[in-house]
Amino acid sequence: MRKALVVLLLTLTACASQGLMVTDLWARPSPQMATNAAFYMVIENGTDQAEELMSANSSACGVTELHEMYDMGEGVMGMRPVEGIEIPAGETVTLQPGGLHVMCINRLEDFTAGQIIPLTLSFKNAGTLEYDVTVREN
Amino acid sequence: MKRLIIIGGSVAIVLIVILAIVFFVRPYVFHGTVIQSPDPAYDFTLEGTSGPVSLSDFRGKVVVLYFGYTFCPDVCPATMADLARTMEDLGKRAGDVQVIMVSVDPGRDTPETVEKYVQTFDPSFIGLTGTEAQIAETASMYGIYYFKHEGTAATGYLIDHTASMMVINQDGRLKLVLSFGTPPADIAADLKHMIN
Numbered sequence: 001m002r003k004a005l006v007v008l009l010l011t012l013t014a015c016a017s018q019g020l021m022v023t024d025l026w027a028r029p030s031p032q033m034a035t036n037a038a039f040y041m042v043i044e045n046g047t048d049q050a051e052e053l054m055s056a057n058s059s060a061c062g063v064t065e066l067h068e069m070y071d072m073g074e075g076v077m078g079m080r081p082v083e084g085i086e087i088p089a090g091e092t093v094t095l096q097p098g099g100l101h102v103m104c105i106n107r108l109e110d111f112t113a114g115q116i117i118p119l120t121l122s123f124k125n126a127g128t129l130e131y132d133v134t135v136r137e138n
Numbered sequence: 139m140k141r142l143i144i145i146g147g148s149v150a151i152v153l154i155v156i157l158a159i160v161f162f163v164r165p166y167v168f169h170g171t172v173i174q175s176p177d178p179a180y181d182f183t184l185e186g187t188s189g190p191v192s193l194s195d196f197r198g199k200v201v202v203l204y205f206g207y208t209f210c211p212d213v214c215p216a217t218m219a220d221l222a223r224t225m226e227d228l229g230k231r232a233g234d235v236q237v238i239m240v241s242v243d244p245g246r247d248t249p250e251t252v253e254k255y256v257q258t259f260d261p262s263f264i265g266l267t268g269t270e271a272q273i274a275e276t277a278s279m280y281g282i283y284y285f286k287h288e289g290t291a292a293t294g295y296l297i298d299h300t301a302s303m304m305v306i307n308q309d310g311r312l313k314l315v316l317s318f319g320t321p322p323a324d325i326a327a328d329l330k331h332m333i334n
Contacts, residue, residue, distance in 0.1 A: 033255040074283070
């Protein structure tokens, strides 16, 4: 019990000191014929320094890039690669359909609902961190 | 006093009747842009997996027409997933609706690719493609803009495109344009209204 408490405290301290939280990582089940997929997530920067997601990597994708959908007006949606995704100090950035996403290019496996996909995110300050992406409908 | 009660009561009844009329006769408010066109929508003929498919093949059904491409990782699968949920919401009435996705990427999408792509979302969906000229003609007739541009070395070219859904009624007239991100429940309500 005491051991568990110590572990819990250490974990909490680690989270608090890191101050960067990436939660709700998900991807849509991929249509069989689709070459590409997208990863979505919520990035919360609890530090007092601006953070930047610089790149991503996953063993499930041939290439992984950061992309953004943007409204070009009159119902037209465009997609463009972005150099990095800034998360200002104390703010939260949500990667979601119709906006920012991590693009999984040349998907190497089928994404089926319930599956967990490993994703590595490289941040300017926090460094390289490992995450699990859950495949679900929405 | 009695007279006052009679007058008051009459006024109340008249008010209730007026409110009821306003409430029930109030026209249905669609969740998109309503199009009032006297002419039928452009009757395209494009390539499906089992040969040519025309819009007029679906006369009697409400058609939801979407232009996208299978290489698209975000807006297109999001729209197809929303339309699949719309079909679930429609329940028995789903048989009165036909979802069609037309590829704006005939260079990479074959009829088989588009068909298999859309049917992952709902087996009733139809995927079509055609020659560059056929796609350009169809898109322009529906006011759909698409533009191929350079992506990265990994993505190859990308296509910016109108992400709206075009809804054509049972008589083959373009009736409604729904924006990207319209909630499935709202789309289902609009389609139900058109079916009835």
